[in-house]
Amino acid sequence: MSVPLYQAKAEFFRMLGHPVRIRVLELLQDGPLPVRDLLAAIEVEPSGLSQQLAVLRRSGIVTSTREGSTVVYELAGGDVADLMRAARRILTEMLAGQGELLEELREAEVAAR
Numbered sequence: 737m738s739v740p741l742y743q744a745k746a747e748f749f750r751m752l753g754h755p756v757r758i759r760v761l762e763l764l765q766d767g768p769l770p771v772r773d774l775l776a777a778i779e780v781e782p783s784g785l786s787q788q789l790a791v792l793r794r795s796g797i798v799t800s801t802r803e804g805s806t807v808v809y810e811l812a813g814g815d816v817a818d819l820m821r822a823a824r825r826i827l828t829e830m831l832a833g834q835g836e837l838l839e840e841l842r843e844a845e846v847a848a849r
Contacts (some may be wrong), residue, residue: 751795756780756819757820758789760809765817768810 739747746770752758759778763769775785792798797816799811811817 747794751791751797754788754791756785757792760785760788761797761811761816761820765820766807768801770803770806770807770808772806787822793831819835 743839745786752761753769756778760774763774763777771785771789774789775782778785780788789798793809799812800807800808802808
């Protein structure tokens with residue numbers, strides 16, 4: 737029995753639902769990075785980063801290659817970078833809408849005085 741598409745999408749978004757994973761994906765949008773650079777950019781213990789990278793690798797959203805003693809990560813495909821940009825646009829629109837609502841509430845409060 738196959739999993740319904742909506743359930744598979746929910747699992748996908750659940751996999752993305754961790755701040756460290758999102759930060760890793762954002763950093764990898766500009767190209768491959770070694771683990772040491774990811775660690776320098778993300779305030780997390782090495783074991784925590786390793787755990788989150790493993791989740792992303794198992795899901796197939798990132799790939800890793802070893803260059804000597806260095807492990808380098810990169811996005812598995814361009815669609816992930818597109819998704820991160822789309823999320824940023826959606827969030828910006830949502831926050832702009834909240835800002836407008838907040839301004840309306842403040843104006844209503846002043847008018848009620």
